[in-house]
Amino acid sequence: MTSGAEIELIKVTKRYGPALAVDSVSLKIPGGTYCCLLGPSGCGKTTTLRMIAGHESVSEGDVRLGASVVTDLAPAKRGTAMMFQSYALFPHLDTVDNVAFSLKMKGVEKGTRRAKAMEMLKLVQMDHLAERRPAQLSGGQQQRVALARALITDPQALLLDEPLSALDPFLKIKVRQELKKLQLQLGISFIHVTHSQEEAMALSDLVVVMNGGRIEQAATPREVFNRPATAFVARFMGDHNVISGRVSKKDGATVTFEVPGGASFVAPEDQAVEVGAPIEIAVRTDRVHLADSTLHGCGLTGLVQNIEYHGQRVQVALSAPGIDEFSVQVPETAFFAKPLSVGDAVPLAWTADDVHILQKSPTA
Numbered sequence: 001m002t003s004g005a006e007i008e009l010i011k012v013t014k015r016y017g018p019a020l021a022v023d024s025v026s027l028k029i030p031g032g033t034y035c036c037l038l039g040p041s042g043c044g045k046t047t048t049l050r051m052i053a054g055h056e057s058v059s060e061g062d063v064r065l066g067a068s069v070v071t072d073l074a075p076a077k078r079g080t081a082m083m084f085q086s087y088a089l090f091p092h093l094d095t096v097d098n099v100a101f102s103l104k105m106k107g108v109e110k111g112t113r114r115a116k117a118m119e120m121l122k123l124v125q126m127d128h129l130a131e132r133r134p135a136q137l138s139g140g141q142q143q144r145v146a147l148a149r150a151l152i153t154d155p156q157a158l159l160l161d162e163p164l165s166a167l168d169p170f171l172k173i174k175v176r177q178e179l180k181k182l183q184l185q186l187g188i189s190f191i192h193v194t195h196s197q198e199e200a201m202a203l204s205d206l207v208v209v210m211n212g213g214r215i216e217q218a219a220t221p222r223e224v225f226n227r228p229a230t231a232f233v234a235r236f237m238g239d240h241n242v243i244s245g246r247v248s249k250k251d252g253a254t255v256t257f258e259v260p261g262g263a264s265f266v267a268p269e270d271q272a273v274e275v276g277a278p279i280e281i282a283v284r285t286d287r288v289h290l291a292d293s294t295l296h297g298c299g300l301t302g303l304v305q306n307i308e309y310h311g312q313r314v315q316v317a318l319s320a321p322g323i324d325e326f327s328v329q330v331p332e333t334a335f336f337a338k339p340l341s342v343g344d345a346v347p348l349a350w351t352a353d354d355v356h357i358l359q360k361s362p363t364a
């Protein structure tokens with residue numbers, strides 16, 4: 001079918017009066033990428049998507065698709081297609097006419113456009129319900145129709161605004177797998193807005209984490225999870241402890257830093273830091289060992305505040321001097337071999353290699 005073109009945002013800004021919704025965002029999305037725009041409510045992800053689609057004007061900067069700058073082109077002239085959160089199907093039209101609608105607008109003859117619509121419906125496994133109207137379809141089925149309708153124009157990129165948010169948890173996972181399969185099959189870029197880190201990690205080749213109208217990090221899911229750029233990313237992705245301290249020593253390869261409670265830790269110097277400067281680090285919650293005498297401790301003792309059973313793992317929340325919140329994920333078997341109770345004091349340990357130094361946030 002079609003092949004995807006690279007999309008580039010060049011210092012794209014969106015102002016609504018005095019409010020800055022998107023602040024000079026630059027990003028390259030290679031052709032054929034599953035890209036998720038991820039972030040909390042109000043961070044500017046929908047506005048960014050709508051500027052790529054042409055449904056929102058750009059205040060400053062440019063949007064490029066392949067070799068063309070499309071900043072001032074109408075949505076239908078860009079080579080992108082958008083699937084809306086509400087699906088926006090026409091209630092009075094049957095499935096096949098809903099899908100064929102944009103071809104009708106382009107003046108394509110009835111037989112041709114219905115044949116193409118059936119082809120698209122086959123692609124999303126909805127050809128058997130071609131005669132139904134939207135009210136006679138389930139939410140998941142309406143969504144497939146909306147997908148077919150977006151794809152009928154052979155776009156070079158498909159833009160999806162929170163496509164899974166209306167579905168129940170079971171269907172969400174099923175449709176998520178289908179979206180990924182479809183993207184691989186079509187070979188075009190899908191740009192998908194979500195506030196779910198789990199969804200973004202499951203789907204993306206490229207995760208773009210946004211905060212306050214800016215990009216905090218754009219990388220593969222594994223990179224974002226293992227090497228979050230900033231404290232915001234570490235906290236937003238979850239399963240990380242963020243600790244603030246001050247650099248006390250560095251020796252070229254490692255950095256030593258102290259937390260207000262007096263404990264000091266070593267980290268690989270994976271980001272440049274200065275002695276005496278404040279520092280923030282992240283440690284994955286599954287990399288912290290509780291009361292493990294085989295590991296060199298960190299000089300930190302945590303007081304168990306809460307215990308949650310999560311099935312494969314048990315999540316233990318602790319407080320420790322100079323650290324606001326601290327969570328540890330313990331594999332189920334290990335936890336129940338040596339169970340803990342609220343109020344227990346336990347030494348915490350981790351290896352220096354599991355410590356990752358965070359950069360200053362662009363929005364800080």
Ligand SMILES: Nc1ncnc2c1ncn2[C@@H]1O[C@H](COP(=O)(O)OP(=O)(O)OP(=O)(O)O)[C@@H](O)[C@H]1O
Pocket residue numbers: 016019020021039040041042043044045046047048195
């Ligand atoms: N038409 C508008 N007029 C004024 N401000 C707007 C308009 N649309 C969005 N905004 C503001 O721009 C900012 C970014 O909004 P946007 O919808 O892009 O965020 P979002 O990350 O998609 O959030 P959500 O997940 O809640 O949809 C918000 O502060 C929002 O209030």
